[in-house]
Amino acid sequence: MTKITIPLDNPTLDDVARHADVSPATVSRFMNNPSIVSERSKRKIEESIRELSYVPHAAARTLASKKSRMIGVVVPSLDDALFGHFLELFHSHISTEGYTTVVASSGYSSDEEHIQITQMVSHGVDALLLVGLARDESVYSLLNKKKIPYAITWATDDLGEHSCVGFSNHDAAVKITEYLMDLGHRQFAMISGTLKGNDRASNRLQGVRDALARRELSLPDELVIEGPIGIEHGQKAFKLLMSRSPRPTVIVCGADPLAYGAIFESKVLGVEVPQDVSITGFDDTWLAAHLTPSLTTLRTPQQQMSLLSAEYLIAKLKGEDVDVPPTLGVDLVVRESCSSPA
Template sequence: MGDVAQAAGVAPVTVSRYLNDPSLVSDRSKQKIGDAIKALNYVPHAAARTLASKRSRMIGCIVPSLDSSLFGRALEVFQNHISTAGYNLILASNNYDHDKEREHIHQMISHGVDALLLIGSSRDESVYQLLNDKKIPYILTWTVDAKEDHPCIGFSNHDAAASITDYLMDLGHKKFAVISGATQYNDRASNRLAGVRSALAKRGLSLSDDCVIERPFGVDSGRDAFRLLMSRNDRPTAIICGSEPFAYGAIFEAKALGIDIPGDVSITGFDDMWLASNITPGLTTVRTPQQDMGMLAAKYLVSKLNKEDTLLPSPLGIEIIVRKSCAPPKE
């Protein structure tokens, strides 16, 4: 660090500030220090910096899956913001495995992460107790906590699913089915299913258990579930998919079976991923505030680490995006 300071013509403390919090350094000094670091091939020793500052400058994030672009939008915004504050992102996937997530959390704590971003709220209370005991700030995304026991930045999965159900009922649908991810240890999936049931009940309708098919997330699972539902004598006229890949699979399988969408059955998705507007027919879906969640989560954690007052936003809104995959049911 002393060599970098000498080459840049600045004090060593300025180099330290540049490495730990670039916002504290003037643009002119940033340029000189950056040039010196590049010329000298200087790489800070992370372990030494951690011992000196008692911070690793790392924020951990554990997502359910890296197999789709679902979490990518939020993570890109999240990473961009924490990097400007001098933090690096450490990313892991739990593959929707409750125990695997716990292992990742323990590993990240052992490596000294300063904060954690987690998806959803379904985990043992002991995990939250551990984070609180270690004084590690955390934020839950893609969910809301009605009890306000944990800091959350997200939206109501229950209300979002109820809204798409209301839209279909307004079109005249009464015979529904749901393709859902596993609801155990997944508050997003369970709340979406509860939202569908709640909306139906308000209009005197119901959803039998055999009209709910739980499958591992993915396009192939959507194809399989759609084929099963449409093989029955009493077919649904509307299928609500709790995850967008399910809806893509349903549309692909409908084409293979010669079933018209939306003429024979309406299909909806959830999250409005990039393919939703490019598939044929275009997918009617729930647009979730992915980028807003990433930005607000980053701001919250950086503020907590800076020991600043932090206010959590109200639950974020969603939007029903109407495309061509839905229509009134046939008489």
């Protein structure tokens, strides 16, 4: 074959094949499923694509294969390192199979999530990855009707109705509450994310309450401050809780940013952590280990969830009969922000 050596205004798949000295069928296989192409051919095709500035026509590929090679992901927020790292790992894995990630943020709004999912379906995504279980059943009906595989992460489904790749928020909250009670704490408070439409936040709160109830303790409603997940809410909620009488000896935070805000505000108010009040987080995001004091928190299986979710959806798209992984574990990370009550 004669290799093309001059730039083309609108190179085609056949041009790439001639330039790479491979067959058009090999280039097509590379576009649709890179993993089945030899490393030698893959390198030649990638080099030719770069040199020719070839961009495949997405609409034509979709019509020919009935696949868009896109997987949609809707997360609660993009203003959060937690989901950013998760998405990076997920995309890295699916891209090796020739898929592209399409990302949207719901802003913790179920109505906005519904709009984003509908738009992704209308644009022909091949599969969807969603966060949490709290959404209208019409979403699942739509996905099932369109035969679009989906997985739900950051949650588990005890009823087994939906494919989940995640952990139990309830059991994780039980774990950290039991640790705090073992330290001697009896006066609990909680700074929570918004509870409405957020099963993760609701299950974390319920886990705290269930663990306390087992030892005949309780968490009154007035000691649960809910709001948007962020440092500012953590600061405001901490200030409010410190005005209560008697003060709680420990504050369980439903997410690390809420705990960050609480610790920052403690310095403003002159409250010593953990001598005056202990504080815990949830997720073990990167700043937790670098705060003063460093944050006791729960390390959620973010890397496992992203990789296993990707593997599950890719397998479903290949038509394989695959089971979802078992419920993943959450680790308690003990640092400096907790001690026995004074």
